[in-house]
Amino acid sequence: MVSIIKKELYKKIIKIIKEYDEIVLARHIGADPDAIASQIALRDSIRLTYPNKKVYAIGAGVHKFRYLGNLDKVNLKELDDALLILLDVPNFIRVDGIEDLEYKAILKIDHHPAEDIIGDVDWTDDTMSSTCEMITNLILETKLDLDTKIAENLFLGMAFDSDRFLLQNTSKETFKTVYKLLDISKINFVPLYNNLYERSIVEEKFRAYAVENIVISENSFGFLNVTAEALKKYNVESSIVSHQVNDFFFIKELICWMFVVYDERNSIYKVNIRSRGPVINEIASKYNGGGHKYASGARTPNFKDIEKLAKDLDAACKKYMSEQDS
């Protein structure tokens, strides 16, 4: 049963989508499959339902996720009456590619804790596993249309952000939503996992390097500083680091871990943090970062900040462990 409050929200979302003939969908920088899949799925659903609207999904494409579909190249300066739909992003500073857009209103749909973006119509719910879970519910409960490709993308976004439904953000509601989506769309979902989980032997060798080099403290905090030499030796891009951080879940000796890599092009350290113990997003936010309670990131040009962040996370692990013991 959909609650009355949810029904009202869905009505408002459909109303604002109906009001605008130009619609631009954007999401966070450093996009992942949930961000891109939610964007492409909602774009395609709006196009299917309202064929006369001009609907664009924008932002930098990611080669690794091209199976989700194409993003749009559009001159945003030519749009003067657009609705901006912001997906999977809580703060303006991390929205990808809207600098040239003069939008008229914002519809926000996101599962991060709220920050500075407040939509004219706003659906922010950090109990949801993924933005794709939210979009799936929206499509299933409203007149928005669904086809096979849209359903596949929504499934992939949910599977990715929940790491195949094993992370703490997964709820029984998530399974209900997935069941309804599979039931109605009849998609063959098992082969879709190849897109998310197939990897090269080079990536696996790099993972072996990560396992070999992660430093684990007595408080079960893991720290991996990926050097430029290592990237060169394994012939991998720095983006591989963020793709592998989830692989360390369920290592018995770790309750929180942080991967750091220096992005030479942007002269910045990129940090990925995961936890199955202490809440980490509040700690990350002190170092130009943020994210979810148990999956966060940060960026800083300064290695001193990295050392401080690692120290804070280690202390949080210590506190968490002592609370478990008492």
Ligand code: AMP
């Ligand atoms: P990642 O480790 O890049 O997969 O990011 C994990 C979560 O943290 C995602 O929800 C990101 O949107 C968020 N995140 C990553 N980097 C930052 C940052 N610098 N500031 C705020 N949130 C971030």
